Amino acid sequence: MTRWLAGHIDGLVPPVDFDLISGGRSNLTYRLTDAVGGVYVLRRPPTGGVLATAHDMSREWRFISAMAPTAVPVAAPLAYCADAGVTGAEFYVMGNVDGQVLADRDAGFALAPEARATAGEKIVDVLVALHALDPGEVGLGDMVRRTGYVERQLRRWHAQVHASETAEHTSPHSLTLLDEVHTLLARRVPAQGNGVVHGDFRPGNMAFGPDGTVRAVFDWELATTGDPMADLGWLASTWQDPGDEVPPATPGPSTAPGFPPRAEIVARYARASGRDVSHLFYWVAFCRWRSACIGAGVRARYVSGRMADDGYLQEALKRGDDGIRLAEAAREVLRELHI
Numbered sequence: 001m002t003r004w005l006a007g008h009i010d011g012l013v014p015p016v017d018f019d020l021i022s023g024g025r026s027n028l029t030y031r032l033t034d035a036v037g038g039v040y041v042l043r044r045p046p047t048g049g050v051l052a053t054a055h056d057m058s059r060e061w062r063f064i065s066a067m068a069p070t071a072v073p074v075a076a077p078l079a080y081c082a083d084a085g086v087t088g089a090e091f092y093v094m095g096n097v098d099g100q101v102l103a104d105r106d107a108g109f110a111l112a113p114e115a116r117a118t119a120g121e122k123i124v125d126v127l128v129a130l131h132a133l134d135p136g137e138v139g140l141g142d143m144v145r146r147t148g149y150v151e152r153q154l155r156r157w158h159a160q161v162h163a164s165e166t167a168e169h170t171s172p173h174s175l176t177l178l179d180e181v182h183t184l185l186a187r188r189v190p191a192q193g194n195g196v197v198h199g200d201f202r203p204g205n206m207a208f209g210p211d212g213t214v215r216a217v218f219d220w221e222l223a224t225t226g227d228p229m230a231d232l233g234w235l236a237s238t239w240q241d242p243g244d245e246v247p248p249a250t251p252g253p254s255t256a257p258g259f260p261p262r263a264e265i266v267a268r269y270a271r272a273s274g275r276d277v278s279h280l281f282y283w284v285a286f287c288r289w290r291s292a293c294i295g296a297g298v299r300a301r302y303v304s305g306r307m308a309d310d311g312y313l314q315e316a317l318k319r320g321d322d323g324i325r326l327a328e329a330a331r332e333v334l335r336e337l338h339i
Helices: 002-008 057-067 113-131 149-161 164-168 172-187 229-238 262-273 280-303 313-336
Strands: 017-020 028-033 039-044 077-081 091-095 195-197 206-208 214-217 224-226
Touching: 002 077, 039 057, 057 077, 057 091, 113 195, 113 206, 113 214, 113 229, 113 262, 149 164, 149 172, 149 224, 149 229, 149 280, 164 280, 172 280, 172 313, 229 262, 229 280, 280 313
Parallel strands: none
Antiparallel strands: 017 028, 028 039, 039 091, 077 091, 195 224, 206 214
């Protein structure tokens, strides 16, 4: 690995120290520090149990490379390796971006109260900038699909939650619930637009400066082309307001005092993008179902020992339980709308 890095990254001076960065629950992320103090970040798939359509490093690499010259802030793409002989799997290396990652409520307190309001605004501004991009103009034209985003996503996550390892560690009741919500979602797929979709756009996948500005957006594993409302639905489903009974699709900082409420986030996006957000309820339901599917997969990877021992097992189990509540909330909304 050190020989490969020295031969492909300008300025890197061996030897290199490798440290696992906790936080990511899908791919493994390492901080690399070279002999002169240079810091880099490496991303690679888990050490086993990789599904055919998951953990695609080349996809992440393509998207951060496409975003690098745009107004969407990303870490500098440095090198990509498709040769599994180097370390057992494909991987890529990007520049290190210092900043606060707002992965949960406690992390939200790391920002000053006035910076929290700014962070909420800048998150939306970056999302608007992302959705203003034309996939063809940024070199992603070959990734535009003829089939709709929702249809592809329903197929993908339904298949993954029924994959052998995930199904083995998911209760039959949970699988039945996920199947029911899948059917309800498939009955009323809205008309869809097309653009660049991050797929996991939230504060926990960003680095923030002390003033609340977004320095980089990370974790492009789920990026694709499709309806931009999918990203807004995901942001809304993760953006928890104080007193919400339904858990967030994944934890975030938004209940810390100073962050704008979810309604303001949505309204700012609608104003700045000019997009119609009247069908957001569908996208939130879809994103809650997708989160439940992802949670089942994360739980399976930790229970089966496929992920590094970073102390996340109990949280992975909780995420699986929260997924049931999210799927139930999605089912309730879809039933009320007679879908």
